[in-house]
Amino acid sequence: MIKIASWNVNSIRSRIDHVIKWLSESKTDILALQETKVTDDLFPVNSFEEIGFGSIFFGQPSYNGVAILYNKKTIKSPKQIINNIPDFNDHQSRLIAATFENINSDNQIRIICIYVPNGSAVGSDKFVYKVDWLNSLFKMIKSEKTTFRKICILGDFNIAPHDIDVHDPEKWRDKILCSNQERNLFQKILDIGFFDSFRFKNESKKIFSWWDYRQGSFRKNYGLRIDHILFNSNLKKSLIDAGIEVEPRKYDKPSDHTACWARIEL
């Protein structure tokens, strides 16, 4: 059994203590990070090595950036590492993928950590970039499916898939993160043989993964569920449970996102 998690940390250097605290408390084996906001030469490799975690990362100055941490006691060094979507000329660092192997069972899983563009507002230039990015991701996933038997796509999707994932669906109707166009692109991934691990195990639970820093949103629970952990259908029977950990959003000077996790037999 291994635990896989995802967390948009909104700067790894600002959140290093939170990540180290949560990593050890949560017994996570593989943690996908988004919005590391750091160049590769400044990624805090040693802080994670000190607690027994290896890391791979793909950053850029100021914005975006992704990484994957893995517990060296349970997971072998990753192979077949890919930075960004092949055949998509991206100037931003938003994807890192690698193959991880359970030390005890020798079973492998392909991990694809993504930070989907926010999109700013429906119809804006940034929205066009988001749609293009997601269409290119879709092509990449189809290709990965031909190579790997067990796949996990996780990260900040910047899409709330259904009204149940939104604190106030009417207020957010057709707005960024909730538009039908974005929801259809999310659904397209599910339609080729993936499932949303949280929703699969928690059919009617209304829990969020992101709350805006403004408006006292967390206090009022004005949130959205926009961070997801998808597996391909081969892993449906292997999924033990899945959840969202609200606690890290209560830490002192928190990220605006909290951590999501899933446990699978591997």
Add this chain to the structure above:
DNA sequence: ATGTCTCAGGGACTGAGA
């Protein structure tokens, strides 16, 4: 309430992005 947080540039505060 365009209400908060982070980063970079430049050496106090402003703009971008979310």
